[in-house]
Amino acid sequence: MTATNDPRVGTQSGPTADSDTAGRWVACDESGWDGEQLIGRRGPYFVYAAVAIDDAEATGIVEELRAETRYQAPELKFRDFKKRSIRRDALRRLWGDGGALEGRCWAFVFEKEYAAVAKVIDLLLEEQAYAAGFDLYVDDRARTLAQLLRQHGRRALGDQGYESLMTAFVAFASVRGRGDERAREAFFTHVEEAWASSTRRNVTDVLMMLRTTRSQAEMFHGDTDTHPMLELLVSSVAQAARHWGAQLGPVSVLTDEQKALPDDGLDNIAKVVRHGWGATPSSRQRPVDLRALVRGTSVDHPSIQLADLVAGAVRVSYEHKAGTEISEAGEDLWPTIRPLVDKSSANPSLGGIG
Structure with a gap:
């Protein structure tokens, strides 16, 4: 072709x-x-x-x-x-x-906020699933997780909590934040705070999954690729x-x-x-x-x-x-x-x- x-x-x-x-x-x-x-x-x-x-x-x-x-x-x-x-x-x-x-x-x-969430899901949860032998793209599972967090996150976390989490997502995944331990730690701090304060079960479940991806985050920040x-x-x-x-x-x-x-x-x-x-x-x-x-x-x-x-x-x-x-x-x-x-x-x- x-x-x-x-x-x-x-x-x-x-x-x-x-x-x-x-x-x-x-x-x-x-x-x-x-x-x-x-x-x-x-x-x-x-x-x-x-x-x-x-x-x-x-x-x-x-x-x-x-x-x-x-x-x-x-x-x-x-x-x-x-x-x-x-x-x-x-x-x-x-x-x-x-x-x-x-x-x-x-x-x-x-939608830019959804794109940020979807990228973090892809970088962390998909990598974690792949290492465990699972395909997170089957049945649009990765997309579903990103949609849950984007659609229900603001109601679950409040305006300030949700916007702080979104900002941390971008800081973690951007070229500027790549390899910056402070950006990585700030990201997980916001995930922990969001998980603890979430008032909606589906959002809490996604955040619980993200809490377990520290090793994937360290691998991502350790990659020399600056794409x-x-x-x-x-x-x-x-x-x-x-x-x-x-x-x-x-x-x-x-x-x-x-x-x-x-x-x-x-x-x-x-x-x-x-x-x-x-x-x-x-x-x-x-x-x-x-x-x-x-x-x-x-x-x-x-x-x-x-x-x-x-x-x-x-x-x-x-x-x-x-x-x-x-x-x-x-x-x-x-x-x-x-x-x-x-x-x-x-x-x-x-x-x-x-």
Whole structure:
């Protein structure tokens, strides 16, 4: 299923074009990115969007949008579409039935607090289970544990106790906290305090399990690998490649420039995607025929501008639906963005895609 040569990585300055060599191009952008600081920053959601289109075709679509909406700025940005109903109408037509991008838009939504909890479950409880000969991914057991703690933790621990625990999770698992004994001890101190004060049995049970993972935590902090475990961009690129590779076959992925995606980072992602990934047989993902994984700017690539529109619309719609930021844009766009969102998105508070 994979190509014979290693995928090309780096910066793509020239326009992208579908071909036998490159396969189909997929353009990506994000909304709500905070790096590894998943708690208390730029809103509750991170969205990664990918549109199956190359620059050659995207150029015409962008020009049509400009003419239809009287858009004057150098680049299409969702923030300029959010406030005007005529521009939101144009987006609904673009993605909807018969639109130029019908069936070609995809987005993955992370609720950031859930992502932090899920990563700690993965780093500690999954490793503990694996060492004992169990597969925590069977029947979505790992996801269920993370959902329990995220959905019921605040009621079980109170606002202050829950937020302190979430902050300790991030400090423990982030690159900055890696190998820091104080961060590790603070993490277990907060787990102990949360376990002792929990008023809900299901939350108490998860915390009890985490209390027993000190050896896994020490192993994690002793690992010399400084891969940013909480960086959602990394896993999102892999998810986008996996989705479109399954749909289209050979693909090349163009993602918006971010400091979290240097050449060596892109290379690592590309190798994992091409060879498949997953800690256990039940979580194993199939390899993707990835021909290129490159970065670029929205100034140079109209295809990235189209991905920006999708990412922004999905985030605003989810914020509206969750009640964290009510907006006319979220109300208008929600029906048309729902079909674009991956059903496996890490978003328990809205029950998958709501």
